[in-house]
Amino acid sequence: MMEQRAYDLFMQNLVKGTSHLALGQEAVAAGFGEAMRSDDYTFCTYRGHNHTLVRGASMTGILGELMGRECGLLNGKGGSMHLMSVEHGAMGSYAIIGAHMPIAAGAAWSAQYRESGQVAVCFFGDGTTNIGAFHESLNFAAVWSLPVVYVCENNLYMEYTPIGDVTAVKNPGADRASAYGLEPILIDGNDVDLVYATAQAAIAKARDGGGPSLLEVQTYRHGGHSRADPGKYRPDEEVKAWLARDPIPAYRKQLLAAGVSDSTLDTIDQEVSDRVDAAEATARSSSPPPLDIADTDLWADGTSTWRT
Amino acid sequence: MAQMNMIDAIRSAHDVVMAKDPNVVVLGEDVGYFGGVFRCTDGLQRKYGEHRVLDAPIAEGGIIAAAIGMGVNGLRPVAEIQFADYIYPGFDQVASELARLRYRTCGDYFSPVTIRTPCGGGIRGGQTHSQSPEGIFTHVSGITTVMPSNPYDAKGLLISAIESDDPVVFFEPKRIYNGPFDGDPNKPAVPWTTHPKGEVPEDYFTVPLGIADIVKPGSELTIITYGTLVHVAQAAARLTGVDAEIIDVRTLAPLDVSTLADSVCKTGRCLIAHEATRFSGFGAELAATVQENCFYSLEAPIERVAGWDTPYPHAFEWQYFPGQKRIAAGIRKVMEAQ
Ligand SMILES: Cc1ncc(C[n+]2csc(CCOP(=O)(O)OP(=O)(O)O)c2C)c(N)n1
Ligand SMILES: [Mg+2]
Numbered sequence: 001m002m003e004q005r006a007y008d009l010f011m012q013n014l015v016k017g018t019s020h021l022a023l024g025q026e027a028v029a030a031g032f033g034e035a036m037r038s039d040d041y042t043f044c045t046y047r048g049h050n051h052t053l054v055r056g057a058s059m060t061g062i063l064g065e066l067m068g069r070e071c072g073l074l075n076g077k078g079g080s081m082h083l084m085s086v087e088h089g090a091m092g093s094y095a096i097i098g099a100h101m102p103i104a105a106g107a108a109w110s111a112q113y114r115e116s117g118q119v120a121v122c123f124f125g126d127g128t129t130n131i132g133a134f135h136e137s138l139n140f141a142a143v144w145s146l147p148v149v150y151v152c153e154n155n156l157y158m159e160y161t162p163i164g165d166v167t168a169v170k171n172p173g174a175d176r177a178s179a180y181g182l183e184p185i186l187i188d189g190n191d192v193d194l195v196y197a198t199a200q201a202a203i204a205k206a207r208d209g210g211g212p213s214l215l216e217v218q219t220y221r222h223g224g225h226s227r228a229d230p231g232k233y234r235p236d237e238e239v240k241a242w243l244a245r246d247p248i249p250a251y252r253k254q255l256l257a258a259g260v261s262d263s264t265l266d267t268i269d270q271e272v273s274d275r276v277d278a279a280e281a282t283a284r285s286s287s288p289p290p291l292d293i294a295d296t297d298l299w300a301d302g303t304s305t306w307r308t
Numbered sequence: 309m310a311q312m313n314m315i316d317a318i319r320s321a322h323d324v325v326m327a328k329d330p331n332v333v334v335l336g337e338d339v340g341y342f343g344g345v346f347r348c349t350d351g352l353q354r355k356y357g358e359h360r361v362l363d364a365p366i367a368e369g370g371i372i373a374a375a376i377g378m379g380v381n382g383l384r385p386v387a388e389i390q391f392a393d394y395i396y397p398g399f400d401q402v403a404s405e406l407a408r409l410r411y412r413t414c415g416d417y418f419s420p421v422t423i424r425t426p427c428g429g430g431i432r433g434g435q436t437h438s439q440s441p442e443g444i445f446t447h448v449s450g451i452t453t454v455m456p457s458n459p460y461d462a463k464g465l466l467i468s469a470i471e472s473d474d475p476v477v478f479f480e481p482k483r484i485y486n487g488p489f490d491g492d493p494n495k496p497a498v499p500w501t502t503h504p505k506g507e508v509p510e511d512y513f514t515v516p517l518g519i520a521d522i523v524k525p526g527s528e529l530t531i532i533t534y535g536t537l538v539h540v541a542q543a544a545a546r547l548t549g550v551d552a553e554i555i556d557v558r559t560l561a562p563l564d565v566s567t568l569a570d571s572v573c574k575t576g577r578c579l580i581a582h583e584a585t586r587f588s589g590f591g592a593e594l595a596a597t598v599q600e601n602c603f604y605s606l607e608a609p610i611e612r613v614a615g616w617d618t619p620y621p622h623a624f625e626w627q628y629f630p631g632q633k634r635i636a637a638g639i640r641k642v643m644e645a646q
Binding site (some may be wrong): 069072077078079081096130131156165166246298 | 337338340341342345361363364366367368369370371390392393396397417432433434435436437616617618621622623625628629
């Protein structure tokens with residue numbers, strides 16, 4: 001709902017620049033968010049609104065950041081692609097493909113060194129499995145037996161090119177696992193309960209010293225790569241089939257079947273919708289950040305000299 | 309002549325050299341089937357086939373290295389890096405290998421790779437989609453570094469770049485892909501049809517590498533700039549009423565020293581403007597060059613107007629961007645100095 005609202009705000013020209021929505025992929029962030037301990041680390045990508053939200057970062061802070069307002073998580077300095085909230089373990093959205101993967105390994109290494117019991121969870125896309133950093137990270141994680149869980153959200157496309165056209169194996173994540181001595185794990189990423197159970201197992205294994213995991217979760221982005229992209233390079237049939245597998249209505253069905261009442265679910269929906277409304281209203285009324293923060297926090301003393 | 313924006317001009321440059329020379333191949337992320345994130349290679353794969361226009365995996369180091377390998381064996385690869393901000397994973401290949409091949413092999417072999425990449429701000433790209441890293445490349449000996457400021461030059465320079473036996477990094481200021489931009493984001497966008505350099509021959513022609521362009525002759529002050537700021541500087545000069553000579557560097561390395569020096573020796577005053585961060589930016593090289601060649605003609609200290617020495621902050625794009633006001637203030641400062 002928050003992302004849909006982000007899209008609406010974008011259409012009203014209130015979100016400047018681009019944004020990458022994960023509509024259709026919500027079950028992945030939701031399942032993992034629920035399985036993580038509050039001090040665990042998340043590393044995610046520019047498609048990271050949900051991954052940041054599920055760690056407990058404020059919705060106002062997220063929408064405010066998208067809108068470049070003072071109330072934003074980073075006072076508007078970062079924008080949609082750079083959300084983070086260190087206090088919630090959301091260690092950043094990385095917009096350079098693969099960059100965060102070895103960083104997550106380092107964070108996991110530090111957790112191991114400090115014996116903190118923290119686990120690092122690192123999200124990335126199918127396209128990211130072809131850059132060197134992916135392979136470097138998995139090798140690091142495996143040789144050092146790091147408490148890190150790598151989660152490949154396979155949505156079938158890099159930006160505009162089908163992943164199969166540029167990848168030597170069929171399953172970009174799972175088929176690479178054996179190269180690093182890891183078990184191949186391939187799951188339906190639109191089944192939130194399955195994601196949750198898989199996440200729990202991998203995180204528990206990492207926390208207990210069992211080393212890293214590489215999970216491939218199969219999912220689909222409902223829209224284009226970024227706001228400017230109508231996604232026309234995808235076959236209609238494919239889009240239709242995946243829209244029919246939207247994880248949110250599917251989960252509602254599942255809950256109804258499990259005996260949760262319609263009215264309970266409606267109440268939850270209403271509550272969430274009210275929260276989004278409130279967050280939007282606060283973000284809208286927040287002022288643009290004061291100019292004097294633009295040149296802060298470059299150096300350790302909090303300043304940036306040499307400004308022209 | 310045809311009306312072209314910069315995207316059309318770049319696509320047309322590919323088209324004419326690919327038609328002329330079967331050794332020209334194109335590779336990059338999404339360049340084939342989709343036609344490139346900014347559409348600069350649209351239609352080329354359909355016309356020249358999948359063996360000449362290759363969709364690459366996301367792997368900038370691999371793309372540039374593969375291009376080097378193609379090039380040493382007679383091909384003329386044109387590699388697209390989707391945004392200049394993504395070039396760093398491939399920078400090792402540029403600095404350590406591509407730039408040095410000829411020198412290291414005592415001239416036995418070389419690789420005539422062209423790397424095209426969109427750069428610069430003004431599209432709300434934030435910290436990782438707005439950078440101007442040209443100065444990092446001019447610092448590597450052996451890399452021809454180019455940045456056009458209009459469709460005509462873009463086509464002519466790109467053809468020269470592809471045909472050059474030296475490696476070229478070709479920066480495309482993405483803010484002016486669709487039209488010239490005078491630095492005022494509140495004005496409606498202007499298309500290239502309003503600009504004389506939006507008229508571009510459809511056929512083969514070249515603009516030579518290594519030659520700067522005097523965009524506007526003037527007598528009171530020289531403004532040395534390139535890329536998007538060529539347009540902003542003209543607007544800023546108009547704002548001040550100063551009769552400025554405006555030079556579009558076009559090829560940053562190798563640098564056209566004599567055009568710059570002749571101009572500053574004539575006007576006696578010099579302002580340098582670029583979007584990249586100021587500290588160790590290419591403007592520092594320009595200032596040193598002017599000082600070495602024009603010291604006794606200078607009537608005022610050389611002024612630099614540049615991006616801040618911080619990452620490009622999302623919410624402060626138009627403060628970071630060296631717009632008309634900042635350049636005009638720089639012009640006044642140079643004019644007032646005794
Ligand atoms: C080093 C680098 N190269 C290229 C890009 C441009 N880019 C942004 S997203 C993207 C596709 C990524 O695909 P995938 O990993 O499948 O993630 P998805 O967007 O599908 O979530 C590309 C090529 C980038 N951000 N960084
Ligand atoms: Mg993908």
